Amino acid sequence: MRKKFGFIILMSAFFVLGCDDDSSNNTTNNTTNNTTNNVTNNVTNNVTNNTTNNTTNNTTNNTTNNTTNNITVYEGRSLDVLFMVDSSISMEDEQIKLIQNFQSFITGLKEIDGGMPDVHIGVISPDLGTLPYNISGCEGVGDDGKLLRSDCVNPVGQPYIVDVAPIGCSVERNTQTGVCSSHDCEASNCSGNMFITDGASTEPDGLNLVEDENGCPRCRNYSGETMEQVFSCIADTGTSGCGFEQPLEAVYRALQDGSNGLFLRPESTLAIIMITDEDDCSANSTRTIFDDSSVSITSTLGPLTSFRCTEFGISCEQNWQRVFTGDSLEYTNCESRTETDPMNLLYPISRYVSFLNYLRSPSNIVTAVIAGPTDNGSMTVSADTYGNPFLEPSCTSAPSGSGAVPALRLRELVEYYSSEQEMDWAYTSICNEDYSGALAGVASKLNTIFSSEKK
Numbered sequence: 001m002r003k004k005f006g007f008i009i010l011m012s013a014f015f016v017l018g019c020d021d022d023s024s025n026n027t028t029n030n031t032t033n034n035t036t037n038n039v040t041n042n043v044t045n046n047v048t049n050n051t052t053n054n055t056t057n058n059t060t061n062n063t064t065n066n067t068t069n070n071i072t073v074y075e076g077r078s079l080d081v082l083f084m085v086d087s088s089i090s091m092e093d094e095q096i097k098l099i100q101n102f103q104s105f106i107t108g109l110k111e112i113d114g115g116m117p118d119v120h121i122g123v124i125s126p127d128l129g130t131l132p133y134n135i136s137g138c139e140g141v142g143d144d145g146k147l148l149r150s151d152c153v154n155p156v157g158q159p160y161i162v163d164v165a166p167i168g169c170s171v172e173r174n175t176q177t178g179v180c181s182s183h184d185c186e187a188s189n190c191s192g193n194m195f196i197t198d199g200a201s202t203e204p205d206g207l208n209l210v211e212d213e214n215g216c217p218r219c220r221n222y223s224g225e226t227m228e229q230v231f232s233c234i235a236d237t238g239t240s241g242c243g244f245e246q247p248l249e250a251v252y253r254a255l256q257d258g259s260n261g262l263f264l265r266p267e268s269t270l271a272i273i274m275i276t277d278e279d280d281c282s283a284n285s286t287r288t289i290f291d292d293s294s295v296s297i298t299s300t301l302g303p304l305t306s307f308r309c310t311e312f313g314i315s316c317e318q319n320w321q322r323v324f325t326g327d328s329l330e331y332t333n334c335e336s337r338t339e340t341d342p343m344n345l346l347y348p349i350s351r352y353v354s355f356l357n358y359l360r361s362p363s364n365i366v367t368a369v370i371a372g373p374t375d376n377g378s379m380t381v382s383a384d385t386y387g388n389p390f391l392e393p394s395c396t397s398a399p400s401g402s403g404a405v406p407a408l409r410l411r412e413l414v415e416y417y418s419s420e421q422e423m424d425w426a427y428t429s430i431c432n433e434d435y436s437g438a439l440a441g442v443a444s445k446l447n448t449i450f451s452s453e454k455k
Contacts (some may be wrong), residue, residue, distance in 0.1 A: 065264035087241030108443020145253025154222035161435035190219035372404030
């Protein structure tokens with residue numbers, strides 16, 4: 001695993017997009033954290049070659065063009081976005097809504113000061129199988145946190161979208177309109193050996209030099225389709241995934257060093273967006289929660305249903321009851337079980353907070369979850385047609401009528417990285433008619449992060 005914070009891209013003799021500094025073009029990236037090996041990069045440039053050309057006419061706004069020559073520039077614009085999309089049988093309509101609303105996310109990214117960041121966008125599923133227990137539909141290790149691209153035409157060469165600015169060339173860009181009037185970039189400016197951090201390439205070879213809708217040069221691993229069209233294919237994770245969803249552990253595996261090639265760059269901002277109609281059931285190392293040797297309602301673990309994830313992953317003021325009289329039971333003040341709880345059979349939320357904070361400073365992490373409402377930690381349990389306990393949905397989607405249960409564990413993770421005000425978009429209902437609010441909220445927070453890094 002890499003233990004890097006902040007984000008630094010080394011570039012020489014290129015145009016600085018969106019930077020305006022009358023005195024110098026020095027850029028300093030400072031991130032400090034002595035306990036997690038944060039790297040502080042202080043760059044001082046003794047020579048200022050900025051040239052500001054201001055031209056005014058009656059038909060256009062003032063345009064400022066900033067060009068740097070023979071100067072080392074550090075521009076923090078790397079963004080790695082990981083989508084975790086539930087692939088279970090009940091998720092078809094929700095996947096369609098996510099794809100339909102992806103445009104709001106891309107629009108928000110393009111509105112970031114300086115235009116679209118240097119992005120990697122990948123998709124994983126929560127299917128990790130149930131080994132060593134071979135439960136039907138959950139055999140093996142599932143998708144194992146690997147980025148998915150199915151049989152999509154794009155992206156090419158990697159299972160994730162690459163869309164970054166070329167390195168080592170000059171661009172004249174109107175900072176108000178985002179339109180590029182000219183550039184001298186060539187295919188060689190998209191070569192992997194141009195993107196070097198700590199002696200290693202952060203981008204793959206084989207990227208194509210193209211011009212975006214504003215005439216600005218980009219290096220991409222897709223062609224013939226828009227980014228939205230590419231995402232619509234890789235985000236279609238299907239509906240045959242394991243019913244014991246493990247989104248947090250899937251994210252953990254996906255971001256392990258080397259797990260998915262060059263997807264996670266050492267000094268990028270990281271955004272994680274999860275969509276699921278179940279709570280997290282990330283089994284701990286014993287995997288006991290999937291034991292199918294005894295599944296009666298009176299056995300130690302009870303029936304082999306997702307209620308096991310609730311009983312052995314969540315604690316409430318009331319003790320869980322599998323057998324009860326009446327239509328349902330109400331549980332209040334529910335929260336995830338801690339690592340020291342003897343009843344806990346899932347990895348604690350602290351495992352994932354610690355891991356993410358190991359990878360990045362919390363200020364460079366954005367999380368969002370689209371799942372079942374949590375209703376202040378309250379849950380309702382009823383009996384199914386077999387008399388087995390099951391967790392009642394906290395919302396129902398139209399027109400399918402499918403429900404989603406409270407995702408308390410996922411909400412706890414998001415709360416760690418979000419302010420109270422941000423929770424309005426950082427944790428939203430999967431039963432909403434659209435998800436644009438959540439996706440636009442993520443983009444807005446990223447805009448804030450990138451803007452603050454420029455100062």
